[in-house]
Amino acid sequence: MVREIRLVLTIATLLPDLLGTYGDGGNGLVLAERARRRGNDVRLVTMELGDELPEAEIYLLGGGEDGPQRLARDLLIEGSFHARVEGGATVLAVCAGLQILGESFSVEGDDEFEGLGIVDVRTKRARTRSVGELLVDVGGRALVGFENHGGETSLGDGVTPLGRVRRGRGNDGNFDGFRSGSIWATYAHGPVLALNPWLADELLQSVLGHALEPLVSVADDLYNERVAALNSR
Amino acid sequence: MTTPTPYWFQPALLETPPLSGAKVLQKDQPPPGWSFCVFRLVSVKSMRNDLSLRDRVAIGGVRLVNVASRVLKRGSGTVAGGQIGLLVSPELLKKLARGRRTVLVTGTNGKTTTTAMVGAGWGSEVATNDTGANMLAGHVAALVGSASEHVVLEVDEAWLADAVSSIEPEVVVLLNLSRDQLDRASEVRQMAERWRKCLAGPGGETRLVVANANDPLVVFAASDAARVLWCDVPTDWQADARSCPRCTRALVRTGTSWHCECGFAKPTTLGVTLRSGLVIHGREVPLELSLPGHFNEANAAMALAALYEVGIDPVVAVARINAVRGVAGRFTRRRWHGHTLELLLAKNPSGFDALITTVQDGHQDLWIAINARIADGRDPSWLYDVPFERLKGHRVWCLGERRLDLAARLEYGGVDFEVVDDPDLIPVSPSPTALLANYTAFSEWLERSDSC
Numbered sequence: 146m147v148r149e150i151r152l153v154l155t156i157a158t159l160l161p162d163l164l165g166t167y168g169d170g171g172n173g174l175v176l177a178e179r180a181r182r183r184g185n186d187v188r189l190v191t192m193e194l195g196d197e198l199p200e201a202e203i204y205l206l207g208g209g210e211d212g213p214q215r216l217a218r219d220l221l222i223e224g225s226f227h228a229r230v231e232g233g234a235t236v237l238a239v240c241a242g243l244q245i246l247g248e249s250f251s252v253e254g255d256d257e258f259e260g261l262g263i264v265d266v267r268t269k270r271a272r273t274r275s276v277g278e279l280l281v282d283v284g285g286r287a288l289v290g291f292e293n294h295g296g297e298t299s300l301g302d303g304v305t306p307l308g309r310v311r312r313g314r315g316n317d318g319n320f321d322g323f324r325s326g327s328i329w330a331t332y333a334h335g336p337v338l339a340l341n342p343w344l345a346d347e348l349l350q351s352v353l354g355h356a357l358e359p360l361v362s363v364a365d366d367l368y369n370e371r372v373a374a375l376n377s378r
Numbered sequence: 379m380t381t382p383t384p385y386w387f388q389p390a391l392l393e394t395p396p397l398s399g400a401k402v403l404q405k406d407q408p409p410p411g412w413s414f415c416v417f418r419l420v421s422v423k424s425m426r427n428d429l430s431l432r433d434r435v436a437i438g439g440v441r442l443v444n445v446a447s448r449v450l451k452r453g454s455g456t457v458a459g460g461q462i463g464l465l466v467s468p469e470l471l472k473k474l475a476r477g478r479r480t481v482l483v484t485g486t487n488g489k490t491t492t493t494a495m496v497g498a499g500w501g502s503e504v505a506t507n508d509t510g511a512n513m514l515a516g517h518v519a520a521l522v523g524s525a526s527e528h529v530v531l532e533v534d535e536a537w538l539a540d541a542v543s544s545i546e547p548e549v550v551v552l553l554n555l556s557r558d559q560l561d562r563a564s565e566v567r568q569m570a571e572r573w574r575k576c577l578a579g580p581g582g583e584t585r586l587v588v589a590n591a592n593d594p595l596v597v598f599a600a601s602d603a604a605r606v607l608w609c610d611v612p613t614d615w616q617a618d619a620r621s622c623p624r625c626t627r628a629l630v631r632t633g634t635s636w637h638c639e640c641g642f643a644k645p646t647t648l649g650v651t652l653r654s655g656l657v658i659h660g661r662e663v664p665l666e667l668s669l670p671g672h673f674n675e676a677n678a679a680m681a682l683a684a685l686y687e688v689g690i691d692p693v694v695a696v697a698r699i700n701a702v703r704g705v706a707g708r709f710t711r712r713r714w715h716g717h718t719l720e721l722l723l724a725k726n727p728s729g730f731d732a733l734i735t736t737v738q739d740g741h742q743d744l745w746i747a748i749n750a751r752i753a754d755g756r757d758p759s760w761l762y763d764v765p766f767e768r769l770k771g772h773r774v775w776c777l778g779e780r781r782l783d784l785a786a787r788l789e790y791g792g793v794d795f796e797v798v799d800d801p802d803l804i805p806v807s808p809s810p811t812a813l814l815a816n817y818t819a820f821s822e823w824l825e826r827s828d829s830c
Contacts, residue, residue: 162617162620194621210567216627291756367782
């Protein structure tokens with residue numbers, strides 16, 4: 146007799162005190178709720194300052210200010226984060242989180258800081274800050290969000306952008322974010338998974354390894370409204 | 379609860395009637411007649427006589443634009459008038475402020491209320507920007523509007539340095555600092571650093587900084603000021619200061635104290651404490667506010683500390699502050715289509731957190747209205763920083779232009795909600811309903827509703 150073993154899905158929000166300035170903590174809540182409502186056991190954990198990196202299937206990195214962003218990089222390079230990502234853990238990184246995954250980033254002034262070096266992307270300081278609504282075409286699907294950053298990110302060979310920018314700037318005015326292995330990165334706040342339920346489900350499906358049944362929620366109405374609002378302007 | 383009087387008719391706030399010029403700037407009053415306006419325009423009798431012709435022309439410009447924009451119903455006119463004044467005479471604010479005793483109030487939450495409290499507690503006419511115009515143009519308009527020697531101005535966080543260098547205040551009150559409108563203001567740490575630089579600058583010896591000792595970002599901002607009065611007042615919201623403002627390491631909290639291994643710590647010399655009671659410089663002060671919320675007690679404590687510095691006895695001032703009820707429509711009861719609404723303004727996570735504490739016991743149903751216009755901050759993602767989970771067991775009626783953003787947030791948080799496309803369809807409740815709204819949504823509801 147085969148006993149069914151239920152997988153407990155662990156979702157870890159990393160260093161929200163440093164990388165949680167723009168409501169990005171909501172991404173963890175959205176993933177956990179959408180998984181739970183499909184009958185999955187979910188543990189939503191937080192790595193606070195001073196904590197060890199928890200073991201998790203999904204790691205979430207958010208946006209933050211310049212100083213905290215550098216500290217987050219320093220804290221994550223010490224532990225097992227790199228190894229866990231190499232081992233196949235899924236990562237959703239937003240804004241400053243996107244930047245620290247790369248080889249280097251410039252924040253205050255033009256000083257360049259070494260990133261975690263997990264993905265071949267580099268972020269320079271852009272001439273102007275990008276603040277406003279972001280609309281990205283991700284394989285024919287609209288991704289909506291709000292960007293607020295001063296970076297210009299260039300992707301190395303072999304790193305695929307997440308999508309093409311239709312409104313706003315994203316990485317460089319042409320593309321937003323990147324996909325690399327099990328890593329998803331974007332400049333979109335909102336939080337991005339609250340505004341784009343399809344992206345939350347795509348992420349969950351990639352981790353759970355099977356299709357999820359549809360989930361009707363007011364988030365769909367919100368998504369449709371935001372897409373319509375951004376397309377009409 | 380008795381029916382509150384609108385704040386602009388409250389004797390406690392304006393014990394002596396304002397000068398006629400100030401009337402031009404009052405919100406929601408009909409514009410005065412033309413002949414009166416022309417008289418006020420050319421009259422500089424109430425102004426100091428060291429003003430140049432250019433300054434006088436500038437002041438005339440402020441008044442003219444204020445009157446014109448009121449007559450044309452293009453707003454209360456304070457901003458446009460002040461801008462014209464500064465354009466004609468860039469040094470106008472400095473000259474208007476010279477020789478007056480000024481208290482500046484800034485912080486993320488409580489600016490307007492605390493400014494009204496200082497004004498009320500002073501017990502005489504004050505020049506103040508009670509129309510909500512809290513940048514330099516609004517300050518110019520307030521100082522043109524009243525020649526009173528006593529001035530209290532609320533200052534937008536981002537404009538503190540400019541206001542301090544022009545106005546040379548006697549007291550600067552730093553209430554708190556947390557995330558708010560990140561799409562147009564800078565991030566909180568940058569803001570704290572800008573405050574620190576400005577308060578460490580010239581004029582520090584004659585200026586008192588009244589600072590909240592429980593807000594690490596405020597303590598950092600005041601840390602290099604020459605004279606600081608530290609206030610130990612309750613400050614619930616700590617989410618923006620878990621890491622040290624000086625070195626970004628984790629702050630260690632023990633009881634009511636906090637410190638960082640870099641040496642940055644809560645100040646130990648506390649001139650004002652508010653725990654079981656309010657004590658200012660060793661004296662007990664009977665604080666019994668009409669306004670709700672313990673955040674307003676913190677505001678009042680700091681208002682009284684500022685007034686102490688300008689020579690007002692806290693025991694005398696507190697009676698005046700206790701009598702303050704609604705401030706700019708906030709905390710007031712309003713009537714709308716059979717509903718009795720308690721209007722509460724919350725613009726950011728810390729403000730919402732404080733108001734949820736205030737309303738959750740007394741109300742089963744809540745109305746929450748969210749907009750995301752420029753004045754609100756165009757990015758409502760801060761809704762995920764508000765601990766709405768605390769409203770489990772309540773039902774929230776979602777209103778405003780971004781009601782779907784609110785509804786999705788509540789759904790993920792496990793809170794019952796209704797999305798309201800037409801507020802007229804909400805069943806009328808016999809008891810008052812709390813309506814929490816952010817900035818422009820609040821203004822809409824204030825306008826739409828009637829006083830009780």
